[in-house]
Amino acid sequence: MPQSKAPDRALLKHLPSVDSLLADESIAGLQRPARAVLARLCREHLEELRQGILKGRRRKLPGASEIARAVSENALRMQEGGMDHVINASGVILHTGLGRAPLPEAAREALLRATRGFTDLEFRLSDGKRGVRHERVAEMLRHLCGAEDALVCNNNAAAVMLMLNSLCNRREVIVARGQQVEIGGGFRIPDVIRRSGARMTEVGSTNRVHLYDYEQAVGPGTAALLRVHTSNYRVIGFHSEVPLGEMASLAREKGLLLLDDLGSGALVPMDFLREPEPVVAQHLRDGADMVSFSGDKLLGASQAGILAGRSELIRRLAKNPLMRALRLDKLTLAVLEAVLQIYLEGGEALQALPVYRMLSEDAAPARERCLAVLQHAGAQQAESGWTLGDLRLRLCDTAARTGSGALPEQDLPSAALRVEHESQSAERLHRQLRQGRPAVVGAVREEALWLDGKVLLPGEERLLAECLQRVGGRKDGSGTA
Numbered sequence: 001m002p003q004s005k006a007p008d009r010a011l012l013k014h015l016p017s018v019d020s021l022l023a024d025e026s027i028a029g030l031q032r033p034a035r036a037v038l039a040r041l042c043r044e045h046l047e048e049l050r051q052g053i054l055k056g057r058r059r060k061l062p063g064a065s066e067i068a069r070a071v072s073e074n075a076l077r078m079q080e081g082g083m084d085h086v087i088n089a090s091g092v093i094l095h096t097g098l099g100r101a102p103l104p105e106a107a108r109e110a111l112l113r114a115t116r117g118f119t120d121l122e123f124r125l126s127d128g129k130r131g132v133r134h135e136r137v138a139e140m141l142r143h144l145c146g147a148e149d150a151l152v153c154n155n156n157a158a159a160v161m162l163m164l165n166s167l168c169n170r171r172e173v174i175v176a177r178g179q180q181v182e183i184g185g186g187f188r189i190p191d192v193i194r195r196s197g198a199r200m201t202e203v204g205s206t207n208r209v210h211l212y213d214y215e216q217a218v219g220p221g222t223a224a225l226l227r228v229h230t231s232n233y234r235v236i237g238f239h240s241e242v243p244l245g246e247m248a249s250l251a252r253e254k255g256l257l258l259l260d261d262l263g264s265g266a267l268v269p270m271d272f273l274r275e276p277e278p279v280v281a282q283h284l285r286d287g288a289d290m291v292s293f294s295g296d297k298l299l300g301a302s303q304a305g306i307l308a309g310r311s312e313l314i315r316r317l318a319k320n321p322l323m324r325a326l327r328l329d330k331l332t333l334a335v336l337e338a339v340l341q342i343y344l345e346g347g348e349a350l351q352a353l354p355v356y357r358m359l360s361e362d363a364a365p366a367r368e369r370c371l372a373v374l375q376h377a378g379a380q381q382a383e384s385g386w387t388l389g390d391l392r393l394r395l396c397d398t399a400a401r402t403g404s405g406a407l408p409e410q411d412l413p414s415a416a417l418r419v420e421h422e423s424q425s426a427e428r429l430h431r432q433l434r435q436g437r438p439a440v441v442g443a444v445r446e447e448a449l450w451l452d453g454k455v456l457l458p459g460e461e462r463l464l465a466e467c468l469q470r471v472g473g474r475k476d477g478s479g480t481a
Contacts, residue, residue, distance in 0.1 A: 248287020
């Protein structure tokens with residue numbers, strides 16, 4: 001093991017004071033934020049430098065003016081506020097880092113209505129009495145899922161937690177070993193089960209589980225069979241699972257509940273996919289007592305955990321004190337209502353949902369978007385593609401992905417611009433685009449930057465073209481620097 005260098009403690013006495021930093025012209029001239037916040041930023045930056053010295057990582061210090069400028073830049077970033085617009089050219093539709101599902105126009109209009117003033121969130125205009133904030137969403141979900149009742153909370157992990165805590169607390173839940181999924185952020189189904197207050201019993205092997213495994217595990221303390229859809233990975237080869245209908249029959253025979261976590265479940269059949277995701281209504285028809293799934297994945301709405309199933313079970317969840325902590329706010333509900341209304345219309349109306357449209361279209365629209373980017377940028381056709389200043393571009397067939405743990409093994413036909421810079425690496429080119437306004441996120445592979453057309457939204461072709469002009473060293477398509 002390499003020895004860490006001893007800290008040069010003499011550097012500590014050269015750290016400037018907070019007051020001297022605040023007096024520096026780069027900070028003193030700032031009108032915002034408040035002086036107390038600026039002082040805190042100074043202290044945090046100084047502490048970072050101090051820790052670098054004490055841990056032997058820093059052998060010299062920047063000058064006081066340079067330190068003050070770094071604090072000033074941090075303060076200016078704070079003033080910008082809000083989330084930046086990002087052009088998603090990564091080829092990942094439900095990119096968790098980029099906010100997952102882009103919203104339809106109807107959802108954006110619903111957000112505007114909900115933020116203009118007061119709303120009837122928990123107030124019945126018909127009789128002037130207190131209402132339930134999710135009752136409109138619940139009614140829509142009852143029709144769409146064929147469920148007796150429905151409930152919504154802030155994400156699917158919370159939905160599973162609420163379901164297990166309400167129905168299985170201090171009792172046993174049986175789940176297949178191969179379904180103990182790890183979700184985003186390192187959280188795992190066994191952890192969620194334990195935190196819910198239920199006791200987990202695993203059955204089967206990693207790749208195979210049989211009906212008799214469940215049957216032999218049932219005991220006097222068993223409350224439910226839990227089925228978890230492995231939406232973020234696939235097991236292939238020597239593999240088997242018990243059909244939902246057989247699990248339902250066993251649950252009825254033993255007087256147990258059958259709970260079904262679909263993860264990124266679909267509300268309508270997606271037959272255009274090679275391996276369509278399970279449809280919520282079908283799982284309820286097949287015997288699940290309650291199904292949980294996400295709102296911001298295949299559904300294409302805001303982040304939410306949705307529960308649908310038997311009315312007496314939903315009532316137990318609604319009365320759980322956890323529900324208060326997990327309930328949705330008015331803005332999320334406004335988006336969810338607008339998206340569910342589109343599903344109720346069905347048919348061609350579903351094309352208004354960006355996620356549905358992106359999943360269902362072939363590569364041709366993505367290719368057209370890429371060509372539109374080249375046209376807006378004024379790229380010049382060359383023998384092997386196009387040129388734009390210092391950039392060399394080629395239009396290539398590629399495969400996009402759904403992302404966010406949905407449809408992990410399904411490639412989606414797409415087209416992308418393969419971009420290379422005459423003198424810069426693909427990583428540096430990508431960094432320049434990410435740090436621009438608007439930011440552009442692509443994918444670096446094969447020593448080039450790939451900008452996928454699958455996920456580009458209307459109007460972003462021109463914006464992406466302007467970003468490429470900027471990093472290509474040309475202000476316009478005329479060739480004038």
